[in-house]
Amino acid sequence: MTRFLILMYHMVSNPEADSEIKYACSPEQFNTHMLKLKQHGFNPVSLEQIEQYLLHNKALPDNAVAITLDDGFADNYTHAFPILSEHQIPATIFLATSCIDSNNRWMNQRGFPTRKMLTWQQILEMNASNISFGAHTVNHVKLPEIDASMANNEILSSKKVIEDKLGQPCKHFAYPYGLFNSKNRDSVEVAGFTLACSTRSGFNNANRDPYVLHRIEVYGNDPWWKLKQKMTFGINDASLFFPAKYYMNRFINRLTP
Numbered sequence: 001m002t003r004f005l006i007l008m009y010h011m012v013s014n015p016e017a018d019s020e021i022k023y024a025c026s027p028e029q030f031n032t033h034m035l036k037l038k039q040h041g042f043n044p045v046s047l048e049q050i051e052q053y054l055l056h057n058k059a060l061p062d063n064a065v066a067i068t069l070d071d072g073f074a075d076n077y078t079h080a081f082p083i084l085s086e087h088q089i090p091a092t093i094f095l096a097t098s099c100i101d102s103n104n105r106w107m108n109q110r111g112f113p114t115r116k117m118l119t120w121q122q123i124l125e126m127n128a129s130n131i132s133f134g135a136h137t138v139n140h141v142k143l144p145e146i147d148a149s150m151a152n153n154e155i156l157s158s159k160k161v162i163e164d165k166l167g168q169p170c171k172h173f174a175y176p177y178g179l180f181n182s183k184n185r186d187s188v189e190v191a192g193f194t195l196a197c198s199t200r201s202g203f204n205n206a207n208r209d210p211y212v213l214h215r216i217e218v219y220g221n222d223p224w225w226k227l228k229q230k231m232t233f234g235i236n237d238a239s240l241f242f243p244a245k246y247y248m249n250r251f252i253n254r255l256t257p
Ligand SMILES: [Zn+2]
Pocket: 070, 071, 136, 140, 175, 176, 177
């Protein structure tokens, strides 16, 4: 069965504080990731191609990997967009719609540096190219922690705002903080989304619930070898010793009756 990966990035810029190191991938590092993943036989695909595979059984290339960027930081336009275009790699940006043309207030309220978010003009320009846009609620909320009607509204309104501005269906969703319960999952389906990304790690295949797709979280300071290891084993936490342990366990398991 074809398996595929979805990578999750956030900011593509140099970190401005230690708290951002996990979320901010420098443009140089991002460029290296995009260059190397193609060189090492991974095949970048769009979420649309994954949708076509999951829902309509259309073929997906081997080693397929989709690039996603959460939240809609302005640096996705200034830094990620030119790199993705140069390498002809499609990507999906998940937008928290009330933050568009504004800043990352759900983060700076928690002590993170203030960052500019994308403008609608930048979104429209990228949408005409290799970038697609999904919804990430209106206010970047923790869906399971608010009441069901509010959660529903966060899911539906973010979809509608994007559709009104872009003049096309907004079909893909990502749960803020990766948090959702079964009601939230069902609301996303009822709202008309065709698939949703979680932050659970691991590979996906045709048996995966399309509303709980797994993603590999790329940390801002992951060198290529770490990202490659994450992609090879479908894990978030890579270390120099992981492959040795992995193959040793497989070896031991084979010897154990
Ligand atoms: Zn987010």
